[in-house]
Amino acid sequence: MKKLLNNPADAVADSLAGFALAHADLVDVHRDPVYVSRKDGAVNGKVGLVSGGGSGHEPLHAGFVGDGMLDAAVPGAVFTSPTPDQILPALQAADGGAGVLAIVKNYTGDVLNFETAVELAEAEDLQVESVLVNDDVAVEDSLYTAGRRGVAGTLAVEKIAGAAAARGADLAAVADVARKVVANVRSMGVALAACTVPHSGRPSFDLADDEIEIGIGIHGEPGRHRVPMASADEITQALLDPVADDLTLVPGDRVLLFVNGMGGSPLSELYVVYGRARRLLEGRGVTVSRSLVGSYVTSLEMQGASITVLRLDDELEALWDAPVHTAALRW
């Protein structure tokens, strides 16, 4: 294992320490328990947004803390859910008096620990709504999930709900728009090569030199099938078709197309996938009106990519376009 790390046990803490220094204008990083909150604390009268999950998916979620997106993020150990005692102070820190929305990726540990933290918060009279993200069409249940997994579509939920909150929507309305995004977003990914969790030191799964895993999860958990290495065009179609079919896209729909890198694939390759995915969508009569290409919801240094499609309407498009100022997303 060759990584830019010190003691593998300190991987998350060391990375967060650097993150805190690099973005001291945007965030505070708390150490015991570990969570990240926006610099100036909760915004008075604004609905707070909190998300979290295992580390190893950077910049998700801490990189999305700031104006127009999250108010707090809760990083667990690598590929390990954060604990309720981390999540609770994050919920509290995000509360500006208008309640808090918790955005939870659908993994069993995340769901349970967020539920516990939300109960504790409610016992202290904090008003919390939760929304579950389950955009991954690859598998119905999995090693870590009942139902579909939550993957890169989470970025869209956080961005759009964050914009709604920034515009002054109340908690019910912010939760509604978050659920509207969940209802309209689907993703699927591929791994060309595995990643290595620092404290294990071994690749999280084995792929032969001529093999890829279609439908990979963001923790390297199994997807739909292993197939021989194929061209970018073939791989893109194997990801895009299930996404578009599950969304029941019809001619005239317009969408956000988000091609996400898993961490170890260069940007140049993501654009190859984007180009093919776009042509496939256009072949279905679908208009791509918004785009995002980059490594935002990663799996350490895994080589591969995922495709996320979000069906847009005027409301979602305007909220996507609204200003955002975070470490990883800014416009």
Next chain:
Amino acid sequence: MKKLLNNPADAVADSLAGFALAHADLVDVHRDPVYVSRKDGAVNGKVGLVSGGGSGHEPLHAGFVGDGMLDAAVPGAVFTSPTPDQILPALQAADGGAGVLAIVKNYTGDVLNFETAVELAEAEDLQVESVLVNDDVAVEDSLYTAGRRGVAGTLAVEKIAGAAAARGADLAAVADVARKVVANVRSMGVALAACTVPHSGRPSFDLADDEIEIGIGIHGEPGRHRVPMASADEITQALLDPVADDLTLVPGDRVLLFVNGMGGSPLSELYVVYGRARRLLEGRGVTVSRSLVGSYVTSLEMQGASITVLRLDDELEALWDAPVHTAALRW
């Protein structure tokens, strides 16, 4: 070789096609010859900025075309200089009547081909100044270079000169500020694992499982020495000390600290390097007043990172802070 590619010979063209579609609001991608220009063409009365070089370093340079940075970029084949017949139309496209600054990374092929193109442009009465970037302190000459190589510091030259041009500075003044950045910026990189050029299909160099290359070039060319794998803290110090020494940083200096990923190292590791580099600079009495962490000047999927330090003054800091709107850098 597993990459998200179709025919390796089409790697650059396929990637640029996707890039053009994803950023149609920002750029036009021209095909024969290949270059990238800003969407609305040259800005009347503004000094134009052009850069270019081999592909494989994305988002450099095409990702930096837009308001406040480059007016045109010229991508060659992977790790191969663009030809004069590509560079000439880019220079012409960038000309808004106030002349053009060519920003050239110091590689022999780039230098020769830009020189030829500039001569051809001048023969057509275009006013062109050139600035050579040579920020890599690792080696004095190299396989591809007389003198030091130009690496990630190029981003700072393009950003700051771009801001000066956007503010209406004339060609001599834009060239002066670009040279001021060159005089005050230094970089050094490390590779943990090699990258594979698509049309070769083989890793560009061999590193043993327990070996890293300190001072690596952005084409995988040799650095200062191969050493056994070390901790992030040790590696960071091996990069930062030569950079800081070459810059002759003294207590009271303030700097931009830019930790750049080589393409295959995850963001979480870059923040570990950032944290250590920052503490080392602060240990020298140097203030880090601006920061950038991410994979901006890459070597395909190479695992590793580079550290760039730019000594700032009020002028450079204000130009760094000025608005920029490109595919890869935006604030």
